[in-house]
Amino acid sequence: MIRTRFAPSPTGYLHVGGLRTALYSYLFAKKNKGKFLLRIEDTDRERYVADGVANILKSLYWACVVPDEGVILDKEEITQKGKNGPYVQSQRLDIYKEHAEKLLADGHAYYCFCTPERLTQLREQQTAKKMPTGYDGHCLSVNPEEAKKRAKSGERCVVRLKMPKSGETVFNDMIRGEVRFKNELVDDQVLMKSDGYPTYHFAVVVDDHLMEITHIIRGEEWISSVPKHLQIYKYFGWEVPEMAHLPLLLNPDKSKLSKRQGDVAVEDYMKKGYLPEALVNFVAFLGWNPGTEKEMYTLDELVADFDFSKVGKTGAVFNVDKLNWFNKQYLKNLSNKDLVKIATPWLAEAGIDIDNKIIEGAVGLERERIEVLSELPEAIKFVFNLPDYNAGLLVWKKSTADEVKNILPKLAEFMNTISVRDWNKEKLEEKIGEWVGQNGYSTGSVLWPMRAALSGQEKSPGPFEIAEVLGKDAVLERINLAIGKLSN
RNA sequence: GGCCUCAUCGUCUAAUGGUUAGGACAUAUCCCUUUCACGGAUAAAAUACGGGUUCGAUUCCCGUUGGGGCUACCA
Numbered sequence: 429m430i431r432t433r434f435a436p437s438p439t440g441y442l443h444v445g446g447l448r449t450a451l452y453s454y455l456f457a458k459k460n461k462g463k464f465l466l467r468i469e470d471t472d473r474e475r476y477v478a479d480g481v482a483n484i485l486k487s488l489y490w491a492c493v494v495p496d497e498g499v500i501l502d503k504e505e506i507t508q509k510g511k512n513g514p515y516v517q518s519q520r521l522d523i524y525k526e527h528a529e530k531l532l533a534d535g536h537a538y539y540c541f542c543t544p545e546r547l548t549q550l551r552e553q554q555t556a557k558k559m560p561t562g563y564d565g566h567c568l569s570v571n572p573e574e575a576k577k578r579a580k581s582g583e584r585c586v587v588r589l590k591m592p593k594s595g596e597t598v599f600n601d602m603i604r605g606e607v608r609f610k611n612e613l614v615d616d617q618v619l620m621k622s623d624g625y626p627t628y629h630f631a632v633v634v635d636d637h638l639m640e641i642t643h644i645i646r647g648e649e650w651i652s653s654v655p656k657h658l659q660i661y662k663y664f665g666w667e668v669p670e671m672a673h674l675p676l677l678l679n680p681d682k683s684k685l686s687k688r689q690g691d692v693a694v695e696d697y698m699k700k701g702y703l704p705e706a707l708v709n710f711v712a713f714l715g716w717n718p719g720t721e722k723e724m725y726t727l728d729e730l731v732a733d734f735d736f737s738k739v740g741k742t743g744a745v746f747n748v749d750k751l752n753w754f755n756k757q758y759l760k761n762l763s764n765k766d767l768v769k770i771a772t773p774w775l776a777e778a779g780i781d782i783d784n785k786i787i788e789g790a791v792g793l794e795r796e797r798i799e800v801l802s803e804l805p806e807a808i809k810f811v812f813n814l815p816d817y818n819a820g821l822l823v824w825k826k827s828t829a830d831e832v833k834n835i836l837p838k839l840a841e842f843m844n845t846i847s848v849r850d851w852n853k854e855k856l857e858e859k860i861g862e863w864v865g866q867n868g869y870s871t872g873s874v875l876w877p878m879r880a881a882l883s884g885q886e887k888s889p890g891p892f893e894i895a896e897v898l899g900k901d902a903v904l905e906r907i908n909l910a911i912g913k914l915s916n
Numbered sequence: 917g918g919c920c921u922c923a924u925c926g927u928c929u930a931a932u933g934g935u936u937a938g939g940a941c942a943u944a945u946c947c948c949u950u951u952c953a954c955g956g957a958u959a960a961a962a963u964a965c966g967g968g969u970u971c972g973a974u975u976c977c978c979g980u981u982g983g984g985g986c987u988a989c990c991a
Contacts, residue, residue, distance in 0.1 A: 437991045472990050544989075551988090558917045561987055586989050604921075613919055613987095621989040628991050652920055652986040675922080675984090682983060710928095713940095717929060721939055740929080743984060747927050750941045760954085797953045824950065875950040887952035 430462025430642050433515075434488075435632070437469045438480025441693035442487035444746065445647060445677040445685060448711045452674065453645040454493045455712075455734035462642070467515040467635060471625045487694035491704045492727055512638040517631050524626040527634050527664070528587050528619055532576075536663040537619055539575040540567040540588045562615040563588065587620040589629075589656060597655035602643075602672035602736045609655045617656045629653055633660045636669055644671045648743075672736055675715055676743045685746055697751075701774060701801025706755040714744040724757060752799045759795055764788040771801045778805030780812065789897035793889040811897060814906060815884040819913040824876035832877045833914050838867075839874060840907045843900075851900050853892035860892075881910035 434450040436442065442450075457464035466488075468481055477483075514520070531537035540563070547563070554561045567575070567588070579585050591614050598608040619630040626634070636644060651673045661668045677685040685692055691700075697707050709725050717723075718733045725733070759767070768775070768782060768791050775782050784790075794807040809815075822836070823829050842863050846856065864874050879891035882903060888894065895903045 435991095439991075469991065475990065540989090547988085555917075560918045607920070609920070615987080618989050623989075625989085627989070632991095647985090648921075649985055649991090654920095673921095678984080680927080684984070713928065715928090719930070721930085723928095723940065742922055742929095744929090745927055747941070750928065753941055756954095794953090826950095870950095872950045877950090879950060883951090885951085889952080891950075 430457055430460040431465060431640055432457040432462065432643050432645055433465040433467050433636070433639060433641050434493075435467040435469050435635075435646075436484050437472065437475075438477055438484060439472075439475045440477045440480050440483065441695055442484045443685075443692050444694055444697070444707075444711060445692075446484075447487070447491055447493070447694050447707070448677065448714060449646060449674060450488060450493050451491070451708060451712060451730075452672075452716070452734070452739070453643075455731050456643065456645065456736065458731045459734055465515065465639060465641075467639065468517060469628065469631065470516065470518045471621075471628065471631055473623065473625065483695065487698065490698055491694060491708055493708070515635070515639065517626070517635065520631075520635070521624060521626075523638070524620065524631060524634055525624070528626070528630070531589075531619070531660075531663055532572075532587065534663065535572070536590050537587050538568060538572065538590055539570065539579050539585045540616075540618070541570070541575075541578065541583060541585045542566055560613055562613075565616065584622050586618045586622050588616040589619050589659060591616050591656070591659055597658050599654060599658060599668075599671065601651070602670055603675075603739050603741060604651075604673060607651065607654070609652075611655065614655045614659070617653075619660075629656050630660065633657050633664075633666075637661070637664070637666045641669050644669050646671075646673060648673045648676050672739070674739070675741055677714060678743045678745045680745055680747075682743070682745065690746070690748065699802070701771070701803070702751065702755050703758045703770070703801075706751065706758045709758075710751045710754045714746065715740050715742075724754075756796070756799055759798065759801075762795065764792040764795070767791045767795055771804050774801050775805055778809075780805055780808070784812070786811065786897050786899070793893055793897060797889070810883050810885055810888065811894070814909070817880070817884045817913075819910075819916065821884070821886065822877045822880045822910055822914060824872045826870070827873040827876070829914070831873055833911075835869060835874055836877055836881070836907060836911050836914065839863075839878060840904060840911065843907070844904060846900070848900050851896065853890075853896040856895055857892045877910065878907070881907050 432453040434446075434453050436446055436450075454464045456462075470476055470481075528537065532539070542563075546566075550564060551561050568590070575585075592611045595611045596608050597611055597614070598606060600606055617629050618627050620626055635641075654671065658668060679685055679689040681689070683689075691697060694707070698704075705726065708727060708730075709723075712725060712730050712734075713723065716734065716739045718725075719738055762770070765788055768788055771791060772782050775787075781787070790808040790811040791804060793811065794804060798804055798807050819829075822832050824832075839860075843860070846859055850856070850859070860874070860878075861871075864871055875891050879888060879894070882891055882894045882898060883889070898906070
């Protein structure tokens, strides 16, 4: 049974790159009828953010990358326990300690009493000499029994991995193929910090093994620490999971996607009014594609078609234009009712009454004109409050003020004869079209002022659509207002 | 600096020895049209460079260049 996991560190928010990693892990597990688990890697107490976990979970739920049953999550609480849970590293300290002691007893790890100052100095010296940096094995010479005593007595120390100084570590990455490292260049990694917490490198191995993870899917930034991890697996005699290191997401200038150059947090996109389906679809295609020309994908369709053999090796620029396009596609497919529902937070915040009887019609007018939901309130404002405008707006570029003055009152008169029963955009278009023809007017000379009078804007939806949404009374009122403006 | 890694239009990518190198986003033009948006059409736009291997290289090998990652008691 395939088991994958997503293991975020609660340092504040879910990065879009993290979303993609979680998504691929989820897709792969789902596709193979396996399990997708979540683990919280909160071993860095200095960077710990109080509601970091809740934030990340919120983003994951929003994106619908929901965990399977048997996972540690229940709503936004970490309550359930999976195999060898809980999957929160700060709650597993005894487990790491126990495993570190085993390594120590077997001579595969050693206590290190070096001060941070000494380590910094060492690194500086190595850098100055243009030597590879790394621990010099200074504490390797301390007698293990004595070291144990010193550690027990409370002397400040860490536990280091005893890395072989010869040979090679070779492994097969699902995306990159064979990768090999010379052992001599691999550092004696700190396994247990002096505060009693494990480092990432130690915890990840212990936990992945205990959680029976079969496939490790994570970002490329981890690939160079794989040899350390493999050595730990070897010392414990554990089976090594398959690994897939995903290419990074990049800024437009090809550097690693950073906050400096745009939004990187999933919640940023949430707040701007991107639909989760759009973000997921877009992010899934950053580094993967089905090999066909289909590019609109639901989560279920992604599950069906996802395959690591089609995941690329190159970093992908996070291209917001393309994301906007995806968002528009999904926006277009929403019913007016659903659009009101999901846009409610933005509408309410802008003071728009979502219970207004024409709200659905109003959002329908702008649905194909906006890219993100946060643009919606501004876009539909004219429906509820006619903006102030100059009479000049009513004159079509190919027409004249006199012509408008002549036509508009007649149009109002004619529209007044149209019954409320026929007040829909199709009938209005038909009837007004006939009227325009009969009177020998040009279409633009009638429709432009009509639209301008109804919207008060240079750019807007078409006049018949607006008229339908507004209703007969409001339409006549707005046209009469325009006539008033012209006579001044 | 060392180690690892990557390289097709501006961007996301398809094509794993034989294609006029395909699609999408973005851009431009045109059509539709009262404006905007939608929709439709068209255009411009790529195999980083240099060597091999081969009848033939985007594709395989080597090198160069360039990018990225790692090089913490952070993940």
